[in-house]
Amino acid sequence: MSEPIDHFSSARAMRDAVRAKEVSARELLELHLDRIEQTNPRVNAIVSADPERARAAAAQADEQLARGEDVGPLHGLPFAVKDTHEVGGWLSTSGSPVRADHVPERDELLVERVRAAGAITVGKTNTPEFASGSHTFNPLFGTTYNPYDLSRSAGGSSGGSAAALASGMVPLADGSDMGGSLRNPASFCNVVGMRPSFQRVPQWPNPNHWEAISVQGPLARSVDDLALLLSVMAGPTERVPISQQAPGEVFDVIDPIDLGDLRIAMSIDLGGAFEVDADVAAIVRAQGEALEQAGARVAETAPDLREAEDTFRTLRAWHFQASYGQLLAEHPGKFKESLADNIRAGEALTGADIARGYRQRSTLAERMRLFFQEYDALVLPVSQVPPFPADQEYPADINGQVQETYLDWMRSAFLITVTGCPAMSVPAGFTAQGWPVGLQIVTSANSERRLLSIAHAYERLTNVGARRPTL
Structure with missing residues (x-):
């Protein structure tokens, strides 16, 4: 008999206990539904919950095991889907009044795969409108709060997912990332989030398969x-x-790695590219020292990403205009102002602007390829600030430097976006106030297996992610 399962047990332990019939899928679901009932009214991470539909799915999962059927790798695990991802027959609003009543007929691919693997959908996770911004609030469901301090932001746009994980409401969660929307909430909520390489997690349906800055990916507590x-x-x-x-199965087992064999590039601000809060900078520096003490060769240096900001802002505006321009024209009063401004910024772009953006992306990709011939990983802050007050749309300033838009404080994440490299947020420490801070680990393009190995070794070195909120 393995150790008793609770709502903070690992997803693998829960899965194995269900397979061994030490706990039923129905019992595991009720454990999480009780946790949701206890904590969600304060955190507001899960929306559009449907316990009865989840109970029916859990009963079916138990019947499959009783019949001796082969089951998937997530069999019986409760799961909440980011509200920008469509679940067939389930309210899927993207946090927008424009889609307040939207119920799709079919699952999108990511959801299809997770459900086919045996996960039990319990609800959706809260997100800002159309996943725009790294603070989770919207006019339909309100604000998601940080489980470590309910006066603070849980980050975004996958803030509901990260807060649900950190609170023990679900053992796994999904998300998406354009400018940091998997990494930032993981950092704010002391969980793990990965932005994979382009098309590592394929998106379908998708009006533009070649759109290259938004990806989908996983969040977990380890x-x-x-x-x-x-x-x-x-x-x-x-x-x-x-x-x-590459088949997904290759990522299931993490290859061991010796930190003493690694060449690590560490940078607080990518060579002066952005301001970083003093507490965040101190924690990142301490992690560089910890890696060095573990034997890694750590050099304070950074790749040249001078074109990255223009590239990101250009391609993001183009993506937003192409995705939501028509909706904005039809519903001009139903978009938050900052999102509407981003969509309108895309209207002024020319073919030459888009060409410049993609040309610069190619330059950045080649520069990173050469950089990672010298270093195994780049480490830097995930977010330039610790969790900020939840009643603000974004931080007003960093070290006295005014942040004029809701994108300005996210440079530590979005400058990495346009390199095309996979990146992960791993818990790194806490400020004196008890606010979580993550370390961003970046490796070369398409090297998710190596990134997992390095992140796993770092996680075992520090064990920061074992600290839970006291809700």
Whole structure:
């Protein structure tokens, strides 16, 4: 008999206990539904919950095991889907009044894979409108709060997912990342989030398979559990002709790595590219020292990303205008002002602007390829600030430097976005006030297996992620 399961047990332990019939899928679901009832009214991470539909699915999962059927790698695990991801027959609003009554007929691919692997959908996770911004609030469901301090932001746009994980409401969660939307909430909520390489997790349906700055990916409370979820999400599909061809199963087992064999580049601000809060900077520096004491060769240096900001802002505005321009024209009063401004910024772009953005992306990719010939990983802050007050849309300033838009304080994440490299947020420490801070680990393009190995070794070195909120 393995150790008793509670709501903070690992996803793998829960999965194994269900398979061994030490706990039923129904019992595991009730454990999490009780936790949701206790904590969600304060955290507001899960929306559109449907306990009865979840109970029916859990009963079916138990019947499958009783019949001796082969079951998937997530069999019986409760799961909440980011509200920007469509679940067939389930309210899927994207946090927008424009889609307040939207119920899709079918699952999108990521959801299809997670459900086929045996996960039990309990509800959706809260998100800002159309996943725009790294603070989770919207006019339909309100604000998601940080489980470590209910006056603070849980980050975004996958803030509901990260807060639900940190609170023990679900053992795994999904998300998406354009400018840091998997990494930032993981940092704010002391969990693990990975932005995979382009098309590692294929997206379908998608009006533009070649759009290259937004990706989907996994969140978990540990690197090992994140690898489990990535193994389900990743892998090729004929529906996405440019999806990466490695099967998802290759990510399920993490290869061991010796930190003493690694060459680590560490940077607080990518050579002066952005301001960083003093507490965040101190924690990141301490992690560089910890890696060095573990034997890694750590050099304070950074790649040249001078074109990255213009590249990101240009391609993001183009993506937003293409995705939501028509909706904004039809519903001009139903978008938050900052999102509407981003959409309108895309209207002024020319073909030359878009060409410049993609040309610069190619330059950045080549520069990173050469950089990672010298270093095994780059480490830097995930977020430039610790969790900020939840009643603010974004931080007003960093070290006295005014942040004029809701994108300005996210440079530590979005400058990495346009390199095309996979990146992960791993718990790194806490400020004196008890606010979580994550370390961003970046490796070369398409090297998720190596990233998992390094992140897992770092996680075992520090064990910061074991600290739970006292809700």
